[in-house]
Amino acid sequence: MTRIILFLLLIIIVAIQFFQPEKNENGxxxxxxxxxxxxxxxxxxxxxxxxxxxxxxxxxxxxPWYAGIQPVGWLMAAHIREGKKELNFDEYGAYSSKRQRNKMKRMKEQVTAGKMPLSSYTLIHADARLTTGQKELIANWIDSTLELHTGDH
Ligand code: HEC
Structure with a gap:
């Protein structure tokens, strides 16, 4: 019985490798x-x-190479899809100026609170762990940018 279950699991693991999510790449x-x-x-x-x-x-x-292994790649794709929906640096200019300012404030909040980058990400990406100094750099940049753009509507 155990053998059959293990065999079925193996089949499933192999089978899901054929379903690779589309990559978020623009070359x-x-x-x-x-x-x-x-x-x-x-x-x-x-x-x-x-x-x-x-x-x-x-x-x-x-x-990373392991993005090609399922279900790891699927989880990444879900994070990227959700992340981009909330905030996309490549589409920022197309947001309304109200949304642009709001996203800047949210960025400062999330970074200062240590909620972004996601901990599941910094667990593996050591270079994305932000030091207090780096968080301050981001916060200061956001403050001065918002000050400069207060007149926008
Ligand atoms: C591993 C993927 C990942 C990384 C890396 C990441 N984010 Fe996010 N981010 C998400 C996801 C998923 C969401 C939406 C769900 C949530 O809020 O938890 C999100 C939401 C946000 C939001 C919320 C937007 C809103 O209006 O509420 C902000 C702001 C944000 N991220 C900023 C950042 C900043 C700044 C960094 C880098 C310092 C960063 N994120 C790194 C995945 C990521």
């Missing part, structure tokens, strides 16, 4: 609505965002 193409076209982002802040946020909040994910 490095530049989007006209990138956040960089809207705000000035200092290089050190940009580096942090790229390293810690872009995998789930842009149109281009850097995939």
């Amino acid at each position: 490095g193409r530049k989007s006209p609505d990138e956040i960089t076209g809207l705000y000035t982002i200092p290089a050190n802040v940009q580096t942090i965002l790229k390293q810690a946020c872009y995998d789930c909040h842009s149109n281009n994910t850097r995939y």
